[in-house]
Amino acid sequence: DGGITQSPKYLFRKEGQNVTLSCEQNLNHDAMYWYRQDPGQGLRLIYYSQIVNDFQKGDIAEGYSVSREKKESFPLTVTSAQKNPTAFYLCASSVGTGYNEQFFGPGTRLTVL
Amino acid sequence: DQQVKQNSPSLSVQEGRISILNCDYTNSMFDYFLWYKKYPAEGPTFLISISSIKDKNEDGRFTVFLNKSAKHLSLHIVPSQPGDSAVYFCAASVGINDMRFGAGTRLTVKP
Numbered sequence: 001d002g003g004i005t006q007s008p009k010y011l012f013r014k015e016g017q018n019v020t021l022s023c024e025q026n027l028n029h030d031a032m033y034w035y036r037q038d039p040g041q042g043l044r045l046i047y048y049s050q051i052v053n054d055f056q057k058g059d060i061a062e063g064y065s066v067s068r069e070k071k072e073s074f075p076l077t078v079t080s081a082q083k084n085p086t087a088f089y090l091c092a093s094s095v096g097t098g099y100n101e102q103f104f105g106p107g108t109r110l111t112v113l
Numbered sequence: 114d115q116q117v118k119q120n121s122p123s124l125s126v127q128e129g130r131i132s133i134l135n136c137d138y139t140n141s142m143f144d145y146f147l148w149y150k151k152y153p154a155e156g157p158t159f160l161i162s163i164s165s166i167k168d169k170n171e172d173g174r175f176t177v178f179l180n181k182s183a184k185h186l187s188l189h190i191v192p193s194q195p196g197d198s199a200v201y202f203c204a205a206s207v208g209i210n211d212m213r214f215g216a217g218t219r220l221t222v223k224p
């Protein structure tokens with residue numbers, strides 16, 4: 001089955017700890033994205049990557065970091081510098097050229113205690 | 114600055130009737146519009162899209178209308194079914210990497 005996997009589904013961390021969220025896709029998509037969803041708000045773009053070894057900041061990149069060493073993988077690290085890390089995080093991918101819809105993973109709900 | 118707005122947080126309709134979900138945008142540069150559907154604890158799934166050169170796109174029970182002069186987008190679902198109950202997100206983009214999402218509208222279809 002082709003798709004996007006995110007793990008884990010639920011994640012709990014203590015304040016001050018860095019945490020890395022996994023995102024893997026086997027759709028052979030070039031572009032990958034990380035979004036954050038908070039209650040009553042739309043999805044907000046954290047980072048995106050159009051190609052391996054390249055990524056760009058989105059609207060709310062502060063306190064986050066990413067890497068894109070492989071086409072299939074785009075992990076997101078939530079650092080201790082992120083002031084309000086508790087949220088629902090969604091990873092997505094798209095073909096990357098032209099106007100194509102993004103395919104989303106199931107999401108990871110991060111709770112920082 | 115919310116460039117895509119869905120002003121109705123929720124909508125309730127009877128099974129078999131029409132559901133109309135609305136979306137307004139402020140950026141006249143947006144040239145591609147999409148609707149996504151999201152069930153609880155799942156990622157959004159693509160539903161239907163429309164480019165700015167069209168004013169209507171239809172796919173089965175789902176039709177998206179675009180009114181560029183009013184900067185308004187709507188999704189019509191006819192007939193509505195209980196399985197359509199979900200949160201619907203409107204999204205708009207300029208190119209492929211600048212997609213903006215609305216806050217979502219929770220649709221409940223009552224049997």
